[in-house]
Amino acid sequence: MKNLLAVSLGAVAMILSTASAAGPREDLLAQYAAAAKSSGFSAARGQTLHTQNFAGGKPDTPACTSCHGKDTRAAGRTPTGKSIDAVAVSVAPQRYTDPAKVEKWFKRNCTEVLGRECTPQEKGDWLTFVLGQ
Amino acid sequence: MKLTYRSLALGCAALLFSGVLLERAQAGGSHFYAPVADALVKEECGSCHLAFAPSMLPASSWQRMMGDLKNHFGDNASLDAATAAKIADYLAANAADAGGRRYSGKLLQGVSLDNAPLRITELPKWTREHRKVADWEWRHQDVRSKANCVACHADAERGYYDENAVTARK
Numbered sequence: 001m002k003n004l005l006a007v008s009l010g011a012v013a014m015i016l017s018t019a020s021a022a023g024p025r026e027d028l029l030a031q032y033a034a035a036a037k038s039s040g041f042s043a044a045r046g047q048t049l050h051t052q053n054f055a056g057g058k059p060d061t062p063a064c065t066s067c068h069g070k071d072t073r074a075a076g077r078t079p080t081g082k083s084i085d086a087v088a089v090s091v092a093p094q095r096y097t098d099p100a101k102v103e104k105w106f107k108r109n110c111t112e113v114l115g116r117e118c119t120p121q122e123k124g125d126w127l128t129f130v131l132g133q
Numbered sequence: 134m135k136l137t138y139r140s141l142a143l144g145c146a147a148l149l150f151s152g153v154l155l156e157r158a159q160a161g162g163s164h165f166y167a168p169v170a171d172a173l174v175k176e177e178c179g180s181c182h183l184a185f186a187p188s189m190l191p192a193s194s195w196q197r198m199m200g201d202l203k204n205h206f207g208d209n210a211s212l213d214a215a216t217a218a219k220i221a222d223y224l225a226a227n228a229a230d231a232g233g234r235r236y237s238g239k240l241l242q243g244v245s246l247d248n249a250p251l252r253i254t255e256l257p258k259w260t261r262e263h264r265k266v267a268d269w270e271w272r273h274q275d276v277r278s279k280a281n282c283v284a285c286h287a288d289a290e291r292g293y294y295d296e297n298a299v300t301a302r303k
Contacts, residue, residue: 058207080182081281111209 024097029127031099035120046129049122050087056115064113072133088133096127164294166236171223177212178220183282183289185253187224188233189240194249195224206251236292254279262296 029041051070053062060079061067068076068084073091076084085092096102110118118126166186169175178184187195199221202210212220229237230246243257244250253259263279270276275284282289285299 078181080278081276081284082180082182108209 024099025127025131028096028099028102029124032120032124032127036124038121038124041121041124041128043125043129043132046125046127049118049126050129054114057111057113058115061113064109066113067109072130087130089131090133096131102127164296165292166294167227167233168290168292169223173216174220174223177216181208181210182280185282186233186236186292187227188229188236189253189256190228190251191230191241191244191246191249192225192228193246194251195228196221197249198251199224 032038033041050064050068050072055062067078068087071086072088073086075086078084085095087095089095106118106123110116110122166188168186169178169184175184198205199217202212202217211217225231227233229241240256240258250256254263271279273284277284282294286294287300288295288298
């Protein structure tokens, strides 16, 4: 009886903890969805965004993969040699839980690669993509 | 053997000399620049490159850099005013001509404090120290930039730039 109680409490705790860890990401996606007035996000679109070449940004970084690398589960590298945590959540589970940080890097990186800020639709698509990687 | 004053004096001198040599060898000479110790500064300044030791530039350089983050070596590194101010204060306080004086040593030789460069790699002493590094080495895929100290100075994040411990490249 005591064992069953302990196990149930443990299970509930685990479920609740994952819910709270996913909280800020869900909030962020909800924000983007509201701003985009979109019909939903697509990981496939996010992947295209991540890998395609853009002409409008800096010539050294035509794509997100220029620094993040072709493998989402491998570390990336900045031009000055700094290692970047993999973008895939399966490998870097601490990522995307600080909305201010996510927004800061979207702003910097989209400006650098696309030459403009990413739209809420693009941000939602990309986030959906990496959450599933 | 007879223990004369002369032999004692010579012995002591020899020991003292060896001691100094040993201490200099262990300390890595004048090649230690205390790394950034502030968590915020390290996070914000160390996400794209090594968080450069504040003692490598004079306060006026850091202030100029922090006042123009929109034009940070070709990138827009802008931050909110409060964060930027905290970082600027830290860097200026630990700069080569301030709190970092005990580390900067000869690095400020030939540097005009009024017109100090923004690039550590443009300090006359830096240029002299790295004059033997060939172009192909800077272009090597593991290096790629003069700002990539860690590529050759493996212990740079801990503040050590000992020329005797440089990673060789083929």
